[in-house]
Amino acid sequence: MTWDERVYLDYAATTPVADRVIRAMLPFFGGTFGNPSSVHFEGQQAEAALEEARERIARALGAKPREIIFTSGGTESDNLALRGIALAEHQRRGAYRILITPVEHHAVSATARQLQDVFGFIVDYVPVDSYGRVDPDDLRGLIDSSTALVSIIHANNEIGTLNPIVELAAVCAEKGVPFHTDAVQSVAHLRLDVRALGVSALSIGAHKFYGPKGVGALYVRQGTSILPIQTGGAQERGLRAGTENVPLIVGMAEALEWTLETLDQETQRLRALRDHLIEGILNTIPRVRLTGHPIERLPNHASFAFENVEANALLMYLDHAGFACSSGSACKTGNPEPSEVLQAIGFTSQWAMGGLRVTLGRGTTQDHIERFLGVLPAAVEKCRVVSRVN
Incomplete structure (x- = not known):
């Protein structure tokens, strides 16, 4: 065969990476190769492309550009959301519980377990029904003042089930607890508006919607407490140090727009x-x-x-x-x-x-x-x- x-x-x-996405990325592998943190002309070119991509992705998700943090993919976005928000909430108000479901992607469940094993958090599980869905009333009954973060997957990668994210986020807002959702699978097939969803943080990865591998983004609602987990330079508002991968970020923006068009x-x-x-x-x-x-x-x-x-x-x-x-x-x-x-x-x-x-x-x-x-x-x-x- x-x-x-x-x-x-x-x-x-x-x-597969769409042809249109490849064409959009190519200039940034060659002629327009500057470091977006540099002050000279080449750096300014790269920075302009970076910030344009940030605006395009923010517009596609109903977010503000400064609420978009570029990462290496959905896994890193999940890691930054869980560690960054949980540690910030512990520092801010002494919260020490993390609520997830038993059907999360390992990028969430393994991170939660490490926060428990190494940092002393307690991980509790919100039950799911026979379809893998969470009942908002079950979540409401588990949240208390010690809860630092709730993370519930939007669309399950293994069984495809969609969770009622709007209702779940509303429960968290009612209780004053940050809510994160892994939307890596759903962003390729659903129109996501972070304001309408009501989430505090949302993860995406480009290679699920015909973009390149190795790049993703985390939406973090303005005002949400979060600590960096990768330190160094001041890139990405100090939340994710390291020179941004401009070609791949441009490709992700192009892929998301192309996906939504049709x-x-x-x-x-x-x-x-x-x-x-x-x-x-x-x-x-x-x-x-x-x-x-x-x-x-x-x-x-x-x-x-x-x-x-x-x-x-x-x-x-x-x-x-x-x-x-x-x-x-x-x-x-x-x-x-x-x-x-x-x-x-x-x-x-x-x-x-x-x-x-x-x-x-x-x-x-x-x-x-x-x-x-x-x-x-x-x-x-x-x-x-x-x-x-x-």
Whole structure:
């Protein structure tokens, strides 16, 4: 099989950089190469490009330019939000509790655990329902004066479920507690307005919406207490030291604008393909369950659990057949353990070992879906036979 015959169905892991984005970045790798902190002409050119990108991203998110902090990606944005806000709130008012859910991306959950293990914070978990959603009343009952920060994922990377962020942020505002959301998955498919959402901080990463890898941003609402976690120079309002990666930041701004320009049309197209895919799998394969919310989910995201199937074996079979998929988070692929997310929403290990995530994007066609539906049933059955033999 040649590369052009392969079918990529893992857009939640990463996306190809759009041609328009590459063209926008190219000048800043060569002729316009200055350091934006330099005072000379070359530095001023770079600074102008940097601040224009900041304005474009702020406008796309409904934020003020000074509320946008550039980072190396969604993971760093999550790290800065959790450590920076939690430590600032501890310093400011002695708060020491962090509330997260059991279905967060590891960029959030691992950071929270380190804050507990090393810095003495207490991490408590807000329960989720069988779809991975948080009930605002449950959150309200857990917040108290010791709570430094609440962080709840916007769209789950593994099961696609959308959380009621507006309602959750309102609960935090009512209690006077900062609220962060990891919007790395959702920004590619939803129009996000940070003012309407009511969040204190929001993380994004460019490579999820056809921008380059290695660059992201953190929105921090003006007035939110936050400490830097990377110290040195005064870049990014002193919150993230280091020379900014101007080419990638320009590319991120271009990618976000391009994504939003055709968002409505593309969402409608992807939702139709996704629904056809879900229907085809549920109707043709026995002992399979859709994971995540059936309606309140990302428009490009389909995820399943197969009983008595080992996810890695299924992925390898599909890869050999020419299909690139995932068992969940791209950061967890290759892990032979049952999915933590599936276990958190009530699946037994017999099911949680068999997670499959299929995510669609701009390159996905109806033919790709039909071809995939033609291969998957046999792949699942073969993996079940191997499982029975072993």
